[in-house]
Amino acid sequence: MSGKNLILCLSMASIILSCNSKEKNFKSAIDSISQADLSNHISILASDDFQGRAPSTLGEERTIQYLEDQFAKIGLKPGNGDSFFQEVSLVKISADKQMKFNIKSKRREFNLVFSEEFVGGTPQLSEQVNFDNSEIIFVGYGINAPEHNWNDYQDLDVKGKTVLMLVNDPGYATSDSTLFEGRTMTFYGRWTYKFEEAARQGAKAAIIIHETGAAAYPWGVVQGSWNESKFYLANNMLSKSDLYLQSWVTTECAKSLFVSSGLDYDKTIASASLRGFKPVKMNMTASAHINNRVEYTKSNNVAALWPGKSKQDEYLIYTAHWDHLGINPMFGEDTILNGAVDNATGTAALLEIAQAFATLAKTQDRSILFLAVTCEEQGLLGSEFYTLNPLFPLEKTVGVINMDGLNILGRTKDMTITGMGKSTLDGYAISVLEKQGRYVCPDPTPEKGGYFRSDHFSFAKVGVPTLYLSKGIDNLEHGKEWGLAQNESWTKENYHKPSDSYDPARWDFHGMVEDVKVYFEIGFAIASAK
Ligand SMILES: [Zn+2]
DSSP states (O other): OOHHHHHHHHHHHHHHHHHHHHHHHHHHHHHTOOHHHHHHHHHHHTSGGGTTOOTTSHHHHHHHHHHHHHHHHHTOEESBTTBSEEEEEEEEEEEOTTOEEEEEESSOEEEOOBTTTEEEEOOOOSSEEEEEEEEEEEOTTOOEEGGGTEETTTTOOOTTOEEEEESSOHHHHHOOTTSTTTTSOOGGGSHHHHHHHHHHTTOSEEEEEOOHHHHSSOHHHHHHHHSSOEEEETTOHHHHSSOOEEEEEOHHHHHHHHHHTTOOHHHHHHHTTSTTOOOEEEEEEEEEEEEEEEEEEEEEEEEEEEOOSTEEEEEEEEEEEOOOOEEOGGGOSOOEEOOIIIIIIHHHHHHHHHHHHHHOSSOOSEEEEEEEESOSTTTSHHHHHHHHSOSSOGGGEEEEEEOOSOOOBOOBSEEEETTTTSOTTHHHHHHHHHHTTOEEEEOSOGGGOGGGSSTHHHHHHTTOOEEEEEOOSOBTTTHHHHHHHHHHHHHHHHTTSTTOOOOTTTOBOHHHHHHHHHHHHHHHHHHHOO
16 A cells, blocks of 8 residues: 555545544434433423422522523533523512403493403502593504504504504404415514503503404413513513503403494404504593502523534524413412423423533534523513623524423424524524424414514514424324314413423323424534534
């Protein structure tokens, strides 16, 4: 063998060797993701000891302590200087459920019954919030959307008035693909937007009419979330506005209001989704008297850093909300909302993926921040707070991968991208899944507005590329229809209820383990991309 050939042979061997070790390096990280680890984390996070992981409770203390311990044990660095915690300043407002909410027409007076007919609260920071005889105007969907050439508040002054409106948007109502985004709910369809817009317009009170299809959840979910104290970021716009009451009424209640004001409910509602809709005076007034408890408090995001090598000052963030709904006496016997699927699963995945990155012998290029955020269930507050107070520059943040509610129904051929087409990161998901012989699917129920209902959205709002990839529906054994039906029935039976608890006998982890490996691979690819 000539000297030249020997060198060639040696360099070939070293290429093969380095490929092998690279493969091996990667494979050992992938293989380290296990059902045993995931189920162990979930069983702890979703245990009664953690009391449903409500912000600013003992449940929070136990949860964030557990996360800190685990991140430190894995060998990650604190994400906030020398601390794993990012304090989130909050104000907690508890409105008295005995609040008086009264609506008067010429013919009738309604003293609405809390929980049965309406729910509501005030964002105001005073102990007593009262207003009387505020004129009620039906403002259709309550939307001001220049890019859709739609303004329900056009030429309307609602200062001091009460706006009554529908949930979702005209595109959903008509299935007209030229209106908004057709059946796909836009941000304007979300109740959070509607209250904020009412506040921007100077309204005194806002009432949303609940409808199960349009809201994407039954009245019970609205009841549950307004039966409890509401959290706001300490420095939020609603508290500074003149909005005294934000409320929901049942469809039944809304119908009787329309009847009493001499309006045809169905016709008036239908007119709200037509171009040229004009707000309708209800010839009614609203009054409310609310006793309030206002507490200034705090919660914590948990942030752990796994530094990169050659592009250390660029960041990929994995997010999962650690919080859930705590304890709610409304539920009778079992009052602890353990939030096992929502979102002990995503939080467990966060720990498991961190552990997998720490297993890599050769570190990825970019730094990775593992961010367990708080107050998702209170309106994405922890993630919003992070975007307002980023620990690492947002313009150096190349992407966010959000995990919320993982698969417990077994392996699937697909995974779902909620908000597919909105982000440059879709391609990573597509190629990683393709390699496994799987595929990505757009959100099967975009009318439910899932894109606006988890933490990636806080980042998308400020222009960071995000990927909200979640469980598939095309079950390997039972197919798509079955998967879809299972998801629907899970939502109906367990979503935001005490029955979302960890049940090892009924959970099938195979799909979850596979999906968590996908999250890891996508993150690795993004963190290593040229
Ligand atoms: Zn969730």
